[in-house]
Amino acid sequence: MRRVVVVGAxxxxxxxxxxxxxxxxxxxxxDAAPTPGGRHRWDARGAGARAELPDEVEHLPESAxxxxxxxxxxxxxxVRTGPVDGPERTGRAIEARALVLATGAxxxxxxxxxxxxxxxxxxxxxxxxxxxxxxxVGERVIVAGTGPFLLSAAVSLVEAGARVTAIxxxxxxxxxxxxxxxxALAGWTKAGxxxxxxxxxxxxxxxxxRRSAVIAAFGKDRVEAVLAARLDRDWRPVPHxxxxxxVDAVAVGFGFTPQLELAVAARCDLEDGFVAVNAAxxxxxxxVFAAGDLTGVGGADLAAAEGAVAGAAAAKLLGARVRAPIxxxxxxxxxxRFAAALAEAYPLRPGWREWLREDTPVCRCEEVAxxxxxxAVEELDVGDARVLELxxxxxxxxxxxxxxxxxxxxxxxxxxxxxxxxxxxIAAPVRLGELAEDVPVDEGP
Amino acid sequence: MRVRVDxxxxxxxxxxxxxxxxxxxxxxxxxxxxxxxxxRGLFCGIGVCFDCxxxxxxxxxxxxxxxxxxxxxxxxxxDGAEVPS
Numbered sequence: 001m002r003r004v005v006v007v008g009a010x011x012x013x014x015x016x017x018x019x020x021x022x023x024x025x026x027x028x029x030x031d032a033a034p035t036p037g038g039r040h041r042w043d044a045r046g047a048g049a050r051a052e053l054p055d056e057v058e059h060l061p062e063s064a065x066x067x068x069x070x071x072x073x074x075x076x077x078x079v080r081t082g083p084v085d086g087p088e089r090t091g092r093a094i095e096a097r098a099l100v101l102a103t104g105a106x107x108x109x110x111x112x113x114x115x116x117x118x119x120x121x122x123x124x125x126x127x128x129x130x131x132x133x134x135x136x137v138g139e140r141v142i143v144a145g146t147g148p149f150l151l152s153a154a155v156s157l158v159e160a161g162a163r164v165t166a167i168x169x170x171x172x173x174x175x176x177x178x179x180x181x182x183x184a185l186a187g188w189t190k191a192g193x194x195x196x197x198x199x200x201x202x203x204x205x206x207x208x209x210r211r212s213a214v215i216a217a218f219g220k221d222r223v224e225a226v227l228a229a230r231l232d233r234d235w236r237p238v239p240h241x242x243x244x245x246x247v248d249a250v251a252v253g254f255g256f257t258p259q260l261e262l263a264v265a266a267r268c269d270l271e272d273g274f275v276a277v278n279a280a281x282x283x284x285x286x287x288v289f290a291a292g293d294l295t296g297v298g299g300a301d302l303a304a305a306e307g308a309v310a311g312a313a314a315a316k317l318l319g320a321r322v323r324a325p326i327x328x329x330x331x332x333x334x335x336x337r338f339a340a341a342l343a344e345a346y347p348l349r350p351g352w353r354e355w356l357r358e359d360t361p362v363c364r365c366e367e368v369a370x371x372x373x374x375x376a377v378e379e380l381d382v383g384d385a386r387v388l389e390l391x392x393x394x395x396x397x398x399x400x401x402x403x404x405x406x407x408x409x410x411x412x413x414x415x416x417x418x419x420x421x422x423x424x425x426i427a428a429p430v431r432l433g434e435l436a437e438d439v440p441v442d443e444g445p
Numbered sequence: 446m447r448v449r450v451d452x453x454x455x456x457x458x459x460x461x462x463x464x465x466x467x468x469x470x471x472x473x474x475x476x477x478x479x480x481x482x483x484x485r486g487l488f489c490g491i492g493v494c495f496d497c498x499x500x501x502x503x504x505x506x507x508x509x510x511x512x513x514x515x516x517x518x519x520x521x522x523x524d525g526a527e528v529p530s
Contacts, residue, residue, distance in 0.1 A: 032492065034513055083515065084492075085507040087529075106493045118474040118486040125490025125510070133465035137487065221484050222473050259493070364488070364496060367480045398495035398506075403488075429506075 001074050003028060003444040004314045005096035007065050007262060010038025011300040012292025012307035013102035014053065019311025019328075020100075021056040023320040026445055027311075028094060029053065030060045030079055032428075038104060064089075064428040068099070068265055074287055075099045075266065076441070080434060087431065091439035098287050098314035101263050101275070102307060105256035105293035110145075110348075111362050111370070111407055112355045114217030114226075115252070123153035123253030130160035137162070138249025142226055144168040144214040145253040147346045151197040151208075153251055158204045165245055167201070168212040168228055170235055170254075170352075173345040213237075215355040217250055226250055235351030254348055256297045257406060260422040263290060273418025279329065281310035289314055298342065302335030353411060362411065363404040365397020370411075377412045385420040388412050400424050446516040457514045464490075464497050464509035466520065475499050475509065476523040498523050505529060 004020045006013045009031030017029040029036070036053055053059055060081060067078040074097040082089030107122035114120065119138060121129075123145060126137045141162045143154045146169060154164045201208070209228075215237055216227040230241035258274055269276045269284035274296050281289045289310040292303035308328035316322040356362070358371035376382075376392040385405070388394065394408040395401030401408075405421030414420050448457045450470050457466045464487050467475050474484035476498050488496040490510045497509040502519050505527035514520075 032511065083513070084511040085504070086501070086512075087504055106489055106491050109489075116483065116485070118484050121488050122490060125487055128490045128510075129465065129468065129487065133461060133468075135465050135468050137468070364485075364494065367478055367483070398498075399493060402493040 001095055001097045001444055002026065002318055003096050004098045004100060004311070004318065005030065005075075005077050005094055006100040006102060006311070007031075007077070008038070008102035008104055008292070009033065009036035009059070009061075010102060010104050010292060010303065012104070012294075012303035012310070013038075013100070015304040015307030016100045016102060016289075016291055016311035016314070017057045017059075017307075018054060019308045019325065020098075020315045021054050021311075023312065023315035023322050025315045025318045025320050026058075027056065028058045028060060028096070030063045030065055030077070030094075032062070032064055032084070034061045036061075064430075065262060066426055066428040066430045068262055068427075070266075071095060073097060078439075080428075080430060085429065087433070089434065091434060091437050093439055093441045095441065095443045098289065098317045099266070100281075100289045100291060100307075100310045100314050101266070101268075101283075101294060102290070102292045102303075102310075103259040103262055103294055105258045105297055106402070107149075107253045108255050108257045108406065109252050109403060110254050110352045110355075111360055111404070112215055112217070112352070113357050113360045114219070114223065116361050116364050117217055117219050117223045118221065119219070119223035119248055120217055120250045120252065123150055123251045126249070126251035127153040127156040130156035130162075134160060136160040136249075137251065138247065139163060140165055140247045141249040141251060142166055142168065142214060142228070142245060142247050143251045144170075144228070145255075146170045146348065147253065147255050148194060148342070149253055149256075151194065151201065153253065154206055155197050155200050157251065158200060158206065162249075164201075164204065164206045165247055166228075167206060167208045168214055169208060169210050170213045170231055170349070171346050172211050213352075213355070214250055214252065215242075223247065223250055231349075231351065233349070235349035236354050237351075255346060256293060257402070258294045258297075260294065260419055261424040261427040263288075263294060264419070264422045265425060265427060270419050270422075279309075280313040281306055282313060287317060296336065296339045296343075298335045298339030302332065302339060305329075305331035305335055350410075362408055363392075363394035363397060365399050365403075366393045366395075368392055368394045373408065373411065382412050382414070384414065385409060385423075388414065388420075395421050398429075446514065448514055448516075448518040448520060450520045451522055457518075461514050462510055463499060463501060463507070463512045463514055463518070463520055466514055467499070467509060477525055479525045482525070500527060503529060
């Protein structure tokens with residue numbers, strides 16, 4: 001039990017593992033990918049990215065944590081290790097006194113007509129495919145959504161050889177940054193990065209259109225064209241502003257959704273859809289810490305700083321002599337101001353609902369059309385996510401509402417939308433045979 | 446390394462994901478949906494949407510965006526909900 005288990009090897013998780021190990025405690029770092037570093041990093045050169053791990057950290061790559069449960073004095077973490085979704089994975093249950101959750105976030109995609117066509121993908125998918133695999137998702141690509149991450153995705157696409165026709169930013173972010181000068185100042189390191197992106201995009205003649213969005217995609221078996229519109233303040237399409245573009249790919253991103261299932265399974269309190277933590281990154285559950293995008297989206301630097309604090313706090317819980325990580329705590333405070341300014345500058349506005357048509361799938365897995373969804377919601381008293389799932393079918397599919405959950409909760413007018421679908425006792429897919437298997441329990445030192 | 450994509454031999458590189466091999470082969474979809482039979486391919490790229498499911502070595506429901514290719518992998522399109530062969 002005298003060990004720290006860190007889940008997720010992005011900037012937050014690797015920093016947590018390094019920090020805890022530096023104080024001499026045993027650390028196991030579990031991650032789905034074959035190599036540490038995480039997938040959706042804000043910037044390629046960000047602190048903590050592609051970090052070398054010290055020998056003291058036991059790194060479990062290609063490992064999925066599919067459940068965690070409380071045991072006396074800590075938590076038991078259930079892991080399957082081996083090629084993703086393959087039948088030859090091996091099971092293991094690891095017990096830990098301190099648990100650091102750094103499971104990150106994924107792009108949020110809003111539904112729109114044609115968003116289910118091949119060739120439409122998230123900005124994160126386009127960026128990862130370009131940066132990690134050297135493949136552009138299309139030859140002529142439009143990037144659309146909201147947030148500075150769109151610029152990063154567009155740059156990655158250009159560098160992978162795509163022609164980016166335009167970036168459509170649904171928001172009008174400048175006023176937000178002006179009303180929060182403290183936040184903008186705190187994000188000063190990011191300003192240089194944004195300037196570099198802007199220079200690259202200008203060199204490749206990529207226009208950035210504010211208050212505009214892709215509101216429909218067309219094609220038979222793949223995207224062939226899109227319709228873009230100017231938006232009003234609430235993101236409703238402005239009449240007579242529609243323009244058609246021939247493209248073979250669209251990358252969309254409307255901010256990020258934290259991967260909350262393990263935190264919810266551990267019964268951590270949430271706040272505004274993120275895991276609530278104190279100054280030591282401790283959650284409401286003793287022995288469970290959280291760091292990175294789980295606690296709020298603010299980029300790799302903030303994630304790494306939070307990880308360093310969480311790792312130190314976890315080591316201290318195990319009785320290690322720990323120096324207060326003052327530098328990291330200061331970076332966390334500055335980063336949080338930047339994250340707050342970011343959230344304020346790029347809000348989602350409700351007018352996206354007007355992009356939907358009767359036959360637009362709101363749930364991709366179960367192929368639930370908006371018209372049928374709306375009628376089911378009108379006919380039945382849908383008070384929470386479980387009832388909504390059963391009444392409409394939305395969120396019942398393989399992704400378990402990860403993609404559509406927040407959007408359908410908003411469409412149905414549920415009170416808690418950010419985490420309505422986050423309760424997933426089985427956090428990662430396991431095959432029935434794996435579930436039935438008796439696995440060794442590693443109680444540790 | 447050598448892999449097969451729907452019966453056709455392809456050269457893949459160490460570190461590539463199955464989705465990258467499929468995209469590099471000019472494919473933009475490799476699965477059909479269970480109800481509408483609609484084509485699907487890469488969407489989230491991070492293993493959460495389950496759109497890019499594919500059959501690898503006879504095992505269905507493998508997320509192509511996460512799975513690294515291995516020498517000799519037999520990659521096949523997935524038709525709706527398939528049972529392991």
